[in-house]
Amino acid sequence: MTAPAFILVRPQLGMNIGMAARAMGNFALDQLRLVEPRDGWPNPEAGPPAAGADHVLEAVTVHDSVAAALADCHLTFATTVRPRDMPKPVVTPREAAAMMREAAAKGLKSGILFGPERSGLTADDLAPVATIVTCPVNPGHGSLNLAQAVLLLGYEWFQAAAPAPAPAPEHAPAPHGEVAGLIAHLDQALDAAGYYHVPDRTPATRRTLARLLTRPNFTQEEVRTLRGIIRALAEARKRRA
Incomplete structure (x- = not known):
């Protein structure tokens, strides 16, 4: 050039x-x-x-x-x-x-x-x-x-000619399906815990939670960690019950 x-x-x-x-x-x-x-x-x-x-x-x-x-x-x-x-x-x-x-x-x-x-x-x-x-x-x-x-x-x-560096594999955002699985997992755990106690506000609350979880561009490891936390909290609640 x-x-x-x-x-x-x-x-x-x-x-x-x-x-x-x-x-x-x-x-x-x-x-x-x-x-x-x-x-x-x-x-x-x-x-x-x-x-x-x-x-x-x-x-x-x-x-x-x-x-x-x-x-x-x-x-x-x-x-x-x-x-x-x-x-x-x-x-x-x-x-x-x-x-x-x-x-x-x-x-x-x-x-x-x-x-x-x-x-x-x-x-x-x-x-x-x-x-x-x-x-x-x-x-x-x-x-x-x-x-x-x-x-x-x-x-x-x-x-002006330098390509944007590709993220390292361990820092690449998780696929959409895995983030959707995290959202569904959290939703299920919150529902079981009685978090959605105002039925009229439940759809808006679920949308807010979905936005919160999609905004950070979690990596696959972070998604797995969060799902592990949700699972541990749900199991602890079952033991107390």
């Missing part, structure tokens, strides 16, 4: 480039592009913070403009929290990830701009980009550092 390019525009510190590379490595992303890095490239300060994401750093490409870095991208995004007087669609990182996944399935490439640490992206940087990505954060403290922004977009990209 065509992975997106993460593009750091005029990054200032090699350490931040390394941390961005580390975040990308966490989520199987390896296309890191730099636009006019302040201290040039390669930068020895990027290596230690990358924490083993050397393959990302080794594949870095350097570009002299945003346009050059985006040249092969069919979908273009820019991360910013500041309002701009530009009529561009604004999406969340999750929505952007879904758009990129859909495009990637068709063989189309996406590119995401991240601004410099101190000032963020300029209006000129944003002009050629189709979509703005803004993270819904505390409006009183909405600034993310560079590596955090990269991590957030990388995480959403990775999660």
